Amino acid sequence: MNVSISPFEVAQEPEGLKNLRSKAWNVYTQAQFPDRASTLWRFSNPEAFWVIPENISSILEKGKIAYRLEAPNELRLSDLQEAVSNESVPVGALVGPEFGKFEALNLALWKKGAYLRVPEGVRLDQPVVLRKHISGEGLILDRSLIHVSKGASLTIVEVLEGELAGNGNGYLNAVEEVLIEEGAALTLVGIDLTQGKTRAFVTVRHSIGSNAELKWVLARFGEGSSKANLGARLAGRGAKSGIYGAVFGFGQGKSDIHTFHDHAVKRTFSNIDLRVVLQDQAHSAYTGLIRIDTDAGCSEAFQENRNLLLSGGVRAESIPELEILTDEVQCKHGVTVGPVEEEPLFYLMSRGVPREDAVRLLVVGFLEPVLGHIPGDFRKPLDGLVANLINPASEIESPL
Amino acid sequence: MENKNISPLLEVRDLHVEVEGKEVIKGIDLALYGGAKLALMGPNGSGKSSLSMALMGHPGYKVKSGSIILDGNDITGLSPDKRAKVGLFLAMQNPVSVPGVSVANFLRAIMKAKRGEEVPIREFREMLVKAMGLLEMERSFANRYVNDGFSGGEKKKLELLQMVLLNPKVAVVDEIDSGLDVDALKIVADGVNRITGENNAFLLITHYRRILDYIRPDGVVVLMEGRIVASGGPELINQIDRQGYDWLSAKTA
Ligand SMILES: Nc1ncnc2c1ncn2[C@@H]1O[C@H](COP(=O)(O)OP(=O)(O)OP(=O)(O)O)[C@@H](O)[C@H]1O
């Protein structure tokens, strides 16, 4: 076997991490490209995320990411790399070297990174804000690890800002691992405000302990392209996960989202509400997998994907997948795809609201059940943003 | 009360309307003058709602021929928002729900459209609180999604609330009384009466005499199978209440 060593090995890292990195580098450079027949890759070409190993070091230097935490004193953001050297931090526990070819690139070569540990029992009423700012061009490897200890409860708003120039084969490769321990409650709000044609490859995995709860709200408005693999493992009894996603794609924007709710034990609950608005020539693909393990009876899983088409040139695909290995579960999934509904539009217009404003109101209303989960300070600007992005002129032919 | 020297607020001339390729309004003429309260009655499926939808410009109700004149403007080809701008309002029989849009945001958009500019939030609140008080509606109502999960009576009240806020020249009110309890009926009738004046006109679609006891129309027209088969004074209401419509269909046959 040809075990090549990562070219960016950092000497002072613990042996464990060095081993992971070297395994990951091996996977990145040696593993086959993912099979495009698999649902996960049906709508994105893996070639797009491949950077020739020899070229990596030069393009890695050109992309920049900066992390900043706005939180009360009891919470501190650490550099993930430093943290790994000083304490035991489970990097790679959820997205390890074998996870996938491009996730392996991240694990092999990330530096810095964000580490947030929420101590046991800490309960915060005000949201804490983790800002990630990207700039430059080339390749950015963003790695974060959030560890919410037993009984803690808080809201983390993660805002991704900036722009990564789409020159050459650079892109943002982000991996986030989130551990939610027993009895903890995390509301994680991810707002992607990246500008321009930023390309992103994003993988997130949560592990949710017994009686712990994740509420995960995602908002992404852009003309960039992204492939996101978002998952949560319901690892302890009574674990709950709710994923609420709002996507607004415009221009040539492309969104390829895969969700995975993995029910590993009994009495676990999951819910997904993904709402997608498409305009111009934007394209959305969604594949959602619900897996209920043999021992995970008495569980419930719901999944719904709605797509609102504002222009004739857009495309929306949606494929639900169920892997149910036990009885006694409740599972439901649904998909809708269509333009703005005529009856509500007529209703608003009959009260004097001009067509364009009526459409804006209805699109914001369409996203409301998702955006409504976002704390007020962060939510308000999003409504305005959505309303501004809508170009009613691009709309599908309609009698009204 | 009709003054032939003054032009009507609403005039419908030989109107023919098709829905799903079927003619449902087969030549109707109507004139409503300022101050008028005209009751429009007729059996189920006779075309009352179709007429009202066509007046408002619903794309599913196609005007095949004839015209609709509102306060001197031919609105036959206008989009619904422009008709509203000219002063037409339709309180719908079955208003649709608009999930995700709160009553407050919805009403604010309506007021903005009426005024041509954003209504300052404080002024809007005062207006809303006053109008809701008038209709004895709970404040929390404003935070709910429009018509979403509303009871029949709540929907009717929201229709009326909009009418009060918009103060239209001509209001077509389609079965505002159905599904209302006695108290709500009085409130709704009060609301209608409050905004009637010499410069407004009402077309009240109903099946029941009861609301007409409160609103007191000055005339009645009866629609059957898309045609007006009878018109007269308020005494016609009592006759229909006692005898139904059969005697009228015998007359048209
Ligand atoms: N959207 C529609 N699609 C198909 N048919 C329709 C539609 N709207 C009305 N119709 C038909 O047109 C005719 C008239 O219906 P309309 O609703 O106008 O009656 P109405 O007088 O308002 O009755 P009701 O007293 O029951 O409210 C009926 O035959 C009805 O089925």
Ligand SMILES: [Mg+2]
């Ligand atoms: Mg009707």
